Amino acid sequence: MATQTDPEPVAEDATGKAAAVRDSLSECDGVLVAFSGGVDSSVVAALAHEALGDDAVACTAKSETLPAAELDDARRVAAEIGIRHEIVEFSELDNPDFVENDGDRCYHCRTMRLGRMYEAARELGIGTVCDGTNASDPGEGHRPGLRAVEELDVRSPLLEAGIGKEEVREIADAFDLSVADKPSMACLSSRIPTGLEVTTERLSRVEKAERVLREWGFSQFRVRDHDGLARIEIASEELEAALNHDFAVAVREHLADLGFEHVTLDLHGYQTGSVSPSDGGDEAEGDSEASGSDDDEPLVEDVFSAEYPTASE
Known part of the structure; x- marks a missing residue:
């Protein structure tokens, strides 16, 4: 009589999770990674390149909210990984909802940015677009950009595999990526009060x-x-x-x-x-650091309107 065998144990360590991401991506005909050059999207790009070789493309969206130094970094890290790197351009300032800078600014930005990624993917004959959202991101407070990721059906391999921020850095270190310890860098619009x-x-x-x-x-x-x-x-x-x-x-x-x-x-x-809503944080460039993994902080709009205590005479 045949006995039921126990299922293979699921790997819980970062190495095993990275292998699961690589195996999953290898089943795709091609992948375009929304690439900021931050640690999250760099790990996705490295795993995609390892899985698919020339059928993996890193794509960076250039706009007014992306510092020139970050674009230079993205070019450098893509070359470090060895992945094909494409740069597309658009302007968030064309969208009056983004310019208004309400609590959903990051939603409007991410919708435009990822929409541009899908256009680039179609031009390249690629059906799958991935981003660098990791498993730590959904619990990081007000994150309207994640709503855009869900609505546009973008794949988030790190999130799918349960890879959190610390594990992302561990995997980046294993790949010897220079951005393994890079601080979070949200887009420039996050410096402007809501x-x-x-x-x-x-x-x-x-x-x-x-x-x-x-x-x-x-x-x-x-x-x-x-x-x-x-x-x-x-x-x-x-x-x-x-x-x-x-x-x-x-x-x-x-x-x-x-x-x-x-x-x-x-x-x-x-x-x-x-400078974000009281239940919010910075979000960044198609990446979780670049989607910002930023914590809740108080709203600070007009510092001159605050009433400050004075010493009694």
Whole structure:
């Protein structure tokens, strides 16, 4: 009499999950990966390239909200992986709902961005579009961009395999990817408080302001644009360096030249989503870091309207 054999145990470690993603992708005729060059989309691209070779394509959407430095990084990481890299262009500013910058800004952005990915996939004869959403993302607060992923039927291989953020970095390290420890980088529009219109001028001055901080050696930071006031957030472990007098003088002068009337350093340090709705966080470029995996923070719109306590006389 035949005995029932136990099913093969499901691999729970990151290596086993990565193998499951690779096997799943190998069943596709071709895959286009929405590629920001962040750690999540880079892992998907590396696994897709390993599974499909030349039938895997990484695609980066260039727009006003993508810093030039991030586009350069995407090119570099795609070359590092060895995957074919395509760049398409579009403008979120063509959509008045995005420009309005309400609580669904990321939904409008992601819908346009992924729609452009599907156009590119059709042109290349590819039927499957993937993104870098990982298993940690759905529980990260207000994430309207994920709604666009679901509506457009984009595959999220990391999410499907139950691969969370820490495991993504572990897999990236196993592939020896240079972005394994790259900090999260949400799109430039996330620096503009909800309710304040997204404009080319604001996006440009934020990008140039953050370039100044990058040149000074900071790695995790944001420059929030409060309609003329620049609020600089720097990670707590780097905050002491930001108190350097020479840096303070230089950053004030540079940001004043960019059109900021006031320049401040937020002593709370870097806080994700600190200009987004109270149940929200930054979202980024077709990627979870680039979809931002950013936590809930209080709404900060007009810092001048706040009532501050004063010492009694």
